[in-house]
Amino acid sequence: MAALLAQAPMSDAACSPVQLSPCAPAIRSNRRPSGACCARLRQQRRCLCGYLRNPALRRYVNSPGAKRVASTCRVHVRC
Structure with missing residues (x-):
């Protein structure tokens, strides 16, 4: 199952930095x-x-x- 999820394409709607707005006050x-x-x-x-590769969001x-x-x-980013 993990292999299938890793191969599943992400839609642009799934990757929306706007969805991280609940984090803005803490940031x-x-x-x-x-x-x-x-x-x-x-x-x-x-x-x-x-997001790290995007110059506007980096x-x-x-x-x-x-x-x-x-x-x-406890979210670790490894690119």
Whole structure:
């Protein structure tokens, strides 16, 4: 089953940085990320490398706040 999921194409709708909006307050401040933020971040995990390759999104994904939120949510990005 994991092999099938890995081969499944991702639609553009599945990779939408807008879906990470619940994380914005935690990224901008030192607040702890909400459960909704962590859940969305886990859902978008497969998309994060694509966001890192996008010049318009890279600075947000690489920001100290985003890295802290990902670490707190235990979402590790390996591209």
